Amino acid sequence: MQQSSGRVCWKDVAVKIIAEEKLLLVFALSLAVSFLIVWTKKYHSARSARASGASAVQSAHRIPTPRIGGVGIVAALLVALLVLLPDGRGVQWSLFALSLAPIFLAGIAEDLGYAVRPLRRLLAAAASSVICVMVLGLWILRADIPLVNLLFAFAPFGIVFTIFAASGVCHAFNLIDGVNGLAAGVGVITAFGLAAIAAKAGDVSVGAAALFMVSALLGFLALNFPFGKLFLGDAGAYSIGHVLAWLAIALLARAEAVTTWAIMLVLFWPVADTMLAIYRRRRSGKPAGQPDRLHFHQLVMRTLEIAHFGRDRRHIANPLTTLVILPLASAPMITGVLLWNRPVAAFAAYLLFSVLFASSYLLGMRFAYKAARKLNQKGHGEHVNAVAKAHAIRLSRHDPDPGVVPTRVATLETHGVNGYDENRLCNVD
Numbered sequence: 004m005q006q007s008s009g010r011v012c013w014k015d016v017a018v019k020i021i022a023e024e025k026l027l028l029v030f031a032l033s034l035a036v037s038f039l040i041v042w043t044k045k046y047h048s049a050r051s052a053r054a055s056g057a058s059a060v061q062s063a064h065r066i067p068t069p070r071i072g073g074v075g076i077v078a079a080l081l082v083a084l085l086v087l088l089p090d091g092r093g094v095q096w097s098l099f100a101l102s103l104a105p106i107f108l109a110g111i112a113e114d115l116g117y118a119v120r121p122l123r124r125l126l127a128a129a130a131s132s133v134i135c136v137m138v139l140g141l142w143i144l145r146a147d148i149p150l151v152n153l154l155f156a157f158a159p160f161g162i163v164f165t166i167f168a169a170s171g172v173c174h175a176f177n178l179i180d181g182v183n184g185l186a187a188g189v190g191v192i193t194a195f196g197l198a199a200i201a202a203k204a205g206d207v208s209v210g211a212a213a214l215f216m217v218s219a220l221l222g223f224l225a226l227n228f229p230f231g232k233l234f235l236g237d238a239g240a241y242s243i244g245h246v247l248a249w250l251a252i253a254l255l256a257r258a259e260a261v262t263t264w265a266i267m268l269v270l271f272w273p274v275a276d277t278m279l280a281i282y283r284r285r286r287s288g289k290p291a292g293q294p295d296r297l298h299f300h301q302l303v304m305r306t307l308e309i310a311h312f313g314r315d316r317r318h319i320a321n322p323l324t325t326l327v328i329l330p331l332a333s334a335p336m337i338t339g340v341l342l343w344n345r346p347v348a349a350f351a352a353y354l355l356f357s358v359l360f361a362s363s364y365l366l367g368m369r370f371a372y373k374a375a376r377k378l379n380q381k382g383h384g385e386h387v388n389a390v391a392k393a394h395a396i397r398l399s400r401h402d403p404d405p406g407v408v409p410t411r412v413a414t415l416e417t418h419g420v421n422g423y424d425e426n427r428l429c430n431v432d
Contacts, residue, residue: 025087026218029079033222036075041232044069050115068231070114073239076187076219077107080246083215088208095138096212099249102134106173106245110238119237121174128170128241135169135249136162141256143168147263147346169248175273176244178280180235181300184228184325187220187235189272189332190243194220196269196336197250200343204258209250216246229322244273264349268339268356272332275360276300299360302367303327309374331363 044052052067084100109127113119119127136142142165145152155161180186194216201210220243226233235243251266267274276299281291289295304317304324312320335356342349 025083026214029083029087029215029218030222032082033075033079033219034225035222036078037072037223037226037233040069040071040074041226047071068234070234070236071111071238072223072227072233072235073107073110073114073237073242076223076235076239077103077242079219079222080215080242083219084212088212088215096208098138099135102131102138102249103242103245105130105134106241107238110236110241114236114238124177124237124241125170125174128173128245129166131173131245132166132169132249135252136165139249139253141249141253143252143263144256145263147350165252169245169252171277172248172270172274173241173244175277176247177237177240178277178298179273179300180240181298182304182324183231183322184224185300185328186240186243186273187224187227188325188329190247191217191220191224192272192329192333192336193247193269194250196340197247197254197266199340200261200265200269201254201258203340203343204254204261206254206258209254209257212246213250216243216250228325230318231321260344262342262344262346262349264346264353265339265343267353268335268342268349271335271339271353271356271360272328275357279361279364297368299364299367300324300328302364302371306367306371306374309371 040047040051048067048069051069051071081100081103084096088096105127106124109119109124113124142158142162143155144161145155155164176186176190179189194213198210198213198217201207201213223233223235223239227235247270251270254261255263255266280295280298283297284291284293284295304320307320307323307327308314308317335352338352338356339349342352
């Protein structure tokens, strides 16, 4: 294999992988399992597409749909890790594959309706990370902040922080799994970013693993986006987060030139959305783990519904939300790749994107609040006119029952225009 200035020629590696059709095999396996789940849904829908999934607090869907799309992704990844991907530079991928067991089993139990609490799922994610630390001997060794680096030099601190961070990334991918294609699409973006940084750092093994993740996710997306024939589910979201988090950790541990802040930029979107959710709930006096409908993707979808589509066309607003967000999520990833070995610049970029993320969220909340308020005021005017018209008709007919109100008026009065209550939609200070 050709090398230049001590680095692996990534083009040769990519060509070799593609020439052997390994990426295509992983894609085909993920697609086949996903198609099989959809094709046989009548046999397992009582569990995999339970009605509560359509009515959950954070649900953006109305039709019961199988929520076990993670099965196809994990099956394809296991084949890649156990068969197709050779061990390299101290990473034993077969042992890494075993670490998926706790988090996948907890997730699939939740997807099948066995009500695994969020805390237990987080503990399962932590257990998966503990396995990684034990079998791979890897953890975060630095933060690229001078004084903080001294803490990471103390191995117990680094190990505990690594387990906490990896578990948080798992949960973050689960939180952004709210509309068709979003969590898997962000996963594709993140995996591409890690593969690109691995290419620059000369880490062929991690780069190849990231590309296999891309193939597995694309196989699932073929049935998930845009029509939502199959959902990712907790098993899929948590497993994606676990694999990507540990590919990032392995890259940091094995390539000293890679800055931590570049990795943070690659993982920016799910982490930023989760941190904002924790802050928002704490500020409103709610538990950090209590679900709500104020995530960034939910804000975008409701804005699209209020401004253009209405709730009757959510099948359009849902996938369109993903198309709006993915370019936004790509920007920090691309920046992280460009600044992969420049810690100061990457740190500054991270701060900038954090400010932009929070600012755009607040602006979006205010816009949605004003739009909902305007819509409800318009509906109130229609309601007053309808009541006056009904009263005039009643007088002309000498209707003995003055309590009769047209159905449409009652609907407007009881539920608000199209169900949009600006006080519940947005909590803007």
